[in-house]
Amino acid sequence: MIEEGSVVLPGDIIATSEELFPGYGTKDVGGNIIGTIIGNFFINKKRTAAEIKPLTSVPALLHKGDTIICEVKKITDKMVLVDILHVAGVNREMAGDKDAAIRVSDIAAGYVVSARDEYRIGDIIRARVMQARPAMRLSTEGPHLGSIKSFCSNCRVPLVKKNSVLECPRCGRVEKRKIASDYGEGNIDRKVKFVRR
Ligand SMILES: [Zn+2]
Incomplete structure (x- = not known):
């Protein structure tokens, strides 16, 4: 079983059906309880069920x-889960819930087979808010958007840009990424500390 409070993406395995029943936002697939929506996993103790509190x-x-x-915090084939570090041009710390998701279809122009082909955990990316409410929708389509580190x-x-790919x-x-046109120039992000945990 994964840790309670973990962010789950659709398709993530949360527990086995011997440990928990499926509940809101989860289903039983061949003995595994998997997430069907984006959100935080918690155990509904009354029903002994794995449930998801949606990211809203x-x-x-x-x-x-x-x-x-x-x-980038998590990736599945269909989406990228990110932690928002800051808003460009706004000199204020982000507070509260900062998780957001980018759908595979919003990563780049054209057809992207899997989000895993375009980003990896730990990437620092520049994205645009396509829709803020009721649910947030982010995109990295466009030359100025994508990985900047x-x-x-x-x-x-840190990988170095070499033609259209990145090299260690x-x-x-x-390695391949959807990169921003100014990848590696480091001119936008004095506030972001590129420290590996
Ligand atoms: Zn290397």
Whole structure:
């Protein structure tokens, strides 16, 4: 069973059907309880069920058209879950719930087979708020949007842009991302600390 409070994306395995019953936002698929909506996992103790509290709250600071800087927390084939670090041009800390999701169809122009092909956990990306309410919708479609800082999957050092791909200066590994046109120029993000946890 995953930890209570964890953010779950559709398709994530939460527990086995021996541990919990399916409840709101989950279903039993072949003995696994999986999430069907985006939100936080909790146990409904009365029903011994795995339930999801949907991600609905949108930070008051965010409006349609805003450009935001986020960090990728989780990825499935269909979506990318991000933690919003700050709103570009707004000199204020983000407070409260900062989770948001980017659907695979909103990652780039054209057909993206899997979100995993475009982003990795830890990427710092620039996204645009397409819709703030009632549910937030983010996009990274467009030349100025996408990763502005990505890290080597092997050695975790920042990747360097080389033509249309990214290369690790330490081990030489080449990785692909949906990158912003100014990837690696570091001119927008003095507030974001690129520190690996
Ligand atoms: Zn490397």
